[in-house]
Amino acid sequence: MAVITVTINDELVSGREGQSLLELVREQGIDLPTLCHLDGLEERGGCRLCMVEMAPGNRLAAACVTPAQEGMVIYTHSERLVKYRRMILELLFAERNHVCAVCVMNGRCELQYEAYTIGMDHVRYDYLTPDLPMDASHDRFVIDHNRCILCTRCVRVCDSVEGAHTWDVMGRGVNCRVITDLNQPWGTSQSCTSCGKCVQVCPTGALHAKGSTVAEMVKRHDFLQWILDGRENHQWTMRNGEPMESGR
Amino acid sequence: MARTVTIDPVTRIEGHAKITLMLGDDGKVADARFHVVEFRGFEKFCVGRSFWEMPGITARVCGICPVSHILASAKAGDQILGVRIPARAEKLRRLMNWGQLVQSHALSFFHLSAPDLLLGMDSDPATRNIMGLIQTNPSVARSGIRLRQFGQEVIRLLGGQSVHPAWAVAGGVRDPLTPEKRNQIKRGLPEAFDIVDLALDLLKDSYDQFESEAPSYGDFPSLFMGLVTPDGGLEHYDGLLRVVDEEGRVLENANPADFKRFIGEAVEPWTYLKFPYYKPMGYPQGMYRVGPLARLNVCDYAGTPRADRELRQFRRYGQRGKPVSGSFHYHYARLIEILFSLEKIEETLEDENLLGTHVRSVSDVNERIGIGVSEAPRGTLFHEYEVDENGVLQKVNMIIATGQNNLAMNRTVQQLAHAYVNGDGLSEGVLNRIEHGIRLFDPCLSCSTHAVGKMPMHVQLVAPNGELVDEVVRD
Numbered sequence: 001m002a003v004i005t006v007t008i009n010d011e012l013v014s015g016r017e018g019q020s021l022l023e024l025v026r027e028q029g030i031d032l033p034t035l036c037h038l039d040g041l042e043e044r045g046g047c048r049l050c051m052v053e054m055a056p057g058n059r060l061a062a063a064c065v066t067p068a069q070e071g072m073v074i075y076t077h078s079e080r081l082v083k084y085r086r087m088i089l090e091l092l093f094a095e096r097n098h099v100c101a102v103c104v105m106n107g108r109c110e111l112q113y114e115a116y117t118i119g120m121d122h123v124r125y126d127y128l129t130p131d132l133p134m135d136a137s138h139d140r141f142v143i144d145h146n147r148c149i150l151c152t153r154c155v156r157v158c159d160s161v162e163g164a165h166t167w168d169v170m171g172r173g174v175n176c177r178v179i180t181d182l183n184q185p186w187g188t189s190q191s192c193t194s195c196g197k198c199v200q201v202c203p204t205g206a207l208h209a210k211g212s213t214v215a216e217m218v219k220r221h222d223f224l225q226w227i228l229d230g231r232e233n234h235q236w237t238m239r240n241g242e243p244m245e246s247g248r
Numbered sequence: 249m250a251r252t253v254t255i256d257p258v259t260r261i262e263g264h265a266k267i268t269l270m271l272g273d274d275g276k277v278a279d280a281r282f283h284v285v286e287f288r289g290f291e292k293f294c295v296g297r298s299f300w301e302m303p304g305i306t307a308r309v310c311g312i313c314p315v316s317h318i319l320a321s322a323k324a325g326d327q328i329l330g331v332r333i334p335a336r337a338e339k340l341r342r343l344m345n346w347g348q349l350v351q352s353h354a355l356s357f358f359h360l361s362a363p364d365l366l367l368g369m370d371s372d373p374a375t376r377n378i379m380g381l382i383q384t385n386p387s388v389a390r391s392g393i394r395l396r397q398f399g400q401e402v403i404r405l406l407g408g409q410s411v412h413p414a415w416a417v418a419g420g421v422r423d424p425l426t427p428e429k430r431n432q433i434k435r436g437l438p439e440a441f442d443i444v445d446l447a448l449d450l451l452k453d454s455y456d457q458f459e460s461e462a463p464s465y466g467d468f469p470s471l472f473m474g475l476v477t478p479d480g481g482l483e484h485y486d487g488l489l490r491v492v493d494e495e496g497r498v499l500e501n502a503n504p505a506d507f508k509r510f511i512g513e514a515v516e517p518w519t520y521l522k523f524p525y526y527k528p529m530g531y532p533q534g535m536y537r538v539g540p541l542a543r544l545n546v547c548d549y550a551g552t553p554r555a556d557r558e559l560r561q562f563r564r565y566g567q568r569g570k571p572v573s574g575s576f577h578y579h580y581a582r583l584i585e586i587l588f589s590l591e592k593i594e595e596t597l598e599d600e601n602l603l604g605t606h607v608r609s610v611s612d613v614n615e616r617i618g619i620g621v622s623e624a625p626r627g628t629l630f631h632e633y634e635v636d637e638n639g640v641l642q643k644v645n646m647i648i649a650t651g652q653n654n655l656a657m658n659r660t661v662q663q664l665a666h667a668y669v670n671g672d673g674l675s676e677g678v679l680n681r682i683e684h685g686i687r688l689f690d691p692c693l694s695c696s697t698h699a700v701g702k703m704p705m706h707v708q709l710v711a712p713n714g715e716l717v718d719e720v721v722r723d
Contacts, residue, residue, distance in 0.1 A: 101304075101308065101412070102301060102304045102305045102308065104301070133296065134296060134297065134298060134640055136298055136638035136639055136640050137638050139612075142298065187638070210300070210612075210639075211300050211418075211610070211612075212300065213300055213301065213303065213304055213414055213417045213418075213422070214301065214303075214304030214414035215304075215414055216414070216422065
């Protein structure tokens with residue numbers, strides 16, 4: 001694999017041809033926020049938090065879906081990028097009803113973590129406060145659309161890892177929702193295998209185990225690498241037995 | 249000439265309120281009203297959430313007594329699950345409830361009411377507060393803060409945090425008590441007992457000073473309601489719901505879940521606070537009081553040695569075996585309950601079955617309706633939930649202690665206004681007495697204790713035609 005040289009924040013770094021900018025940036029120990037990205041799932045490029053500035057011209061690109069190329073010059077934390085990231089997070093909070101204090105994922109939520117890290121102390125936009133339902137019809141799990149940020153990790157893990165494709169997306173813009181089967185109560189889904197992968201990868205409290213109370217839900221992502229290593233390499237080694245704490 | 253006097257806001261209570269005094273043509277008080285001007289909407293916006301989340305959500309009703317809401321909510325959840333929670337979990341919940349009584353009652357007595365009792369009703373309002381108390385009676389103020397801290401520590405050690413601990417849940421509690429934490433609570437007890445002794449002495453000393461005034465502070469016959477143990481002892485967590493009349497006759501000794509049979513709620517257009525009443529007597533005749541005074545009036549005995557001794561003294565303030573009717577004695581009742589709670593905490597910590605890890609029963613929705621009743625510091629608290637087959641709330645009804653004292657608080661304001669207000673004018677001390685009448689009930693109108701400092705007050709004299717006759721603003 002060819003080695004390439006990229007300039008990140010005015011420093012020359014070496015990478016491998018074909019790897020994503022996100023991967024390369026994170027290899028340098030730079031903290032680039034993401035919400036829709038999850039190691040082991042195909043990229044979506046939907047949340048736009050990992051956007052970087054590319055010189056010349058300061059063009060913006062989502063690092064997760066941009067391949068690293070020889071001679072690239074990028075900036076990861078310019079004033080403009082931080083401003084946009086905060087704006088994106090504020091818009092996510094304004095779009096649905098995120099009430100951290102009473103959420104099952106309080107303290108472990110990835111959305112909360114990113115907002116906290118960037119210093120989002122208030123939201124400048126009017127909250128839409130949509131009237132969204134909570135579907136508790138499944139025996140073991142609950143989907144609370146109030147907390148969904150449409151990252152589609154559930155859709156991707158269900159489709160590509162479990163192979164059931166129970167989850168999908170309907171509607172456009174602010175009316176967009178994740179749905180099970182043909183937009184029916186989760187408990188009536190015929191395709192769902194109740195494996196719980198969607199719950200484990202969900203970055204917020206939108207998907208959670210039934211019966212969880214405030215700040216009680218702990219999600220683990222390590223199963224994903226376990227399955228993928230086994231499937232692709234026939235190796236079953238648990239790399240990290242600890243539950244995810246901060247989300248990333 | 250008829251006119252209206254408004255006290256807005258009422259300070260050193262938890263929440264926001266105002267008082268209106270309506271004077272008749274003779275300059276005497278014709279009517280008085282206690283308005284609660286907050287609107288919260290919990291019963292509405294909780295619909296659509298799951299009952300599992302409710303202890304965490306309803307805890308936010310209040311920052312002073314979140315534990316009460318957590319417990320009532322968890323108990324309603326227990327009923328929806330249809331499970332019997334582990335005995336250990338019940339003991340731990342009770343422990344937290346007593347910690348809550350200690351901290352809340354200490355707050356009411358030392359922080360909110362002691363400035364009136366120790367510095368005088370007519371003292372300078374600029375210093376008639378906890379800060380003034382720290383200057384003039386530093387050891388008393390410090391003791392009050394320490395006692396409240398003890399109660400808060402009990403809650404924190406059990407639930408992980410002192411405000412809004414998401415610990416009691418449907419089916420039990422989330423975390424057991426460790427031996428280290430038990431010992432830590434134990435170590436705080438001797439000082440707490442000393443402080444409650446001090447508080448009892450202070451209150452009894454002030455009784456001489458208030459002997460002539462006390463009867464004006466809401467002394468009237470009414471019903472009283474509170475939980476009692478199955479054999480009639482003082483109870484704060486479970487048991488039977490008892491109603492007694494002004495003669496001390498027991499009218500109800502019911503399963504708390506049957507409360508709707510005899511408790512109704514009336515609404516008035518001038519306040520957001522509803523008016524619960526005892527149905528068989530109608531509204532507003534069915535006025536009843538809840539809280540420390542009521543609990544000590546409905547129980548046959550307390551159940552701990554020192555609290556029982558104080559209870560015997562307390563009962564001397566009632567006439568010939570009748571319930572104690574003077575609301576001024578809420579202070580005394582509150583201190584007896586602190587003593588009782590400390591004794592119960594001491595007793596429970598010795599229980600060898602208190603420690604251990606099995607503290608939560610696991611189940612799913614088995615009942616559609618759950619009713620959780622417990623005694624909050626300010627009185628009986630009801631949470632009633634109706635869920636669908638998945639546990640999503642369809643209906644939420646909460647009856648809060650302060651609401652149940654609403655009629656009695658209005659009556660107290662009227663009584664004080666009749667005694668102290670006439671057409672000649674309004675002195676600062678008179679207005680403060682009326683506020684103190686409200687403070688006796690320690691009303692918790694929302695969730696804040698930030699009303700410390702100078703007493704902002706807005707008094708308006710309004711003529712019958714709406715014309716502003718006079719106005720006094722102090723900020």
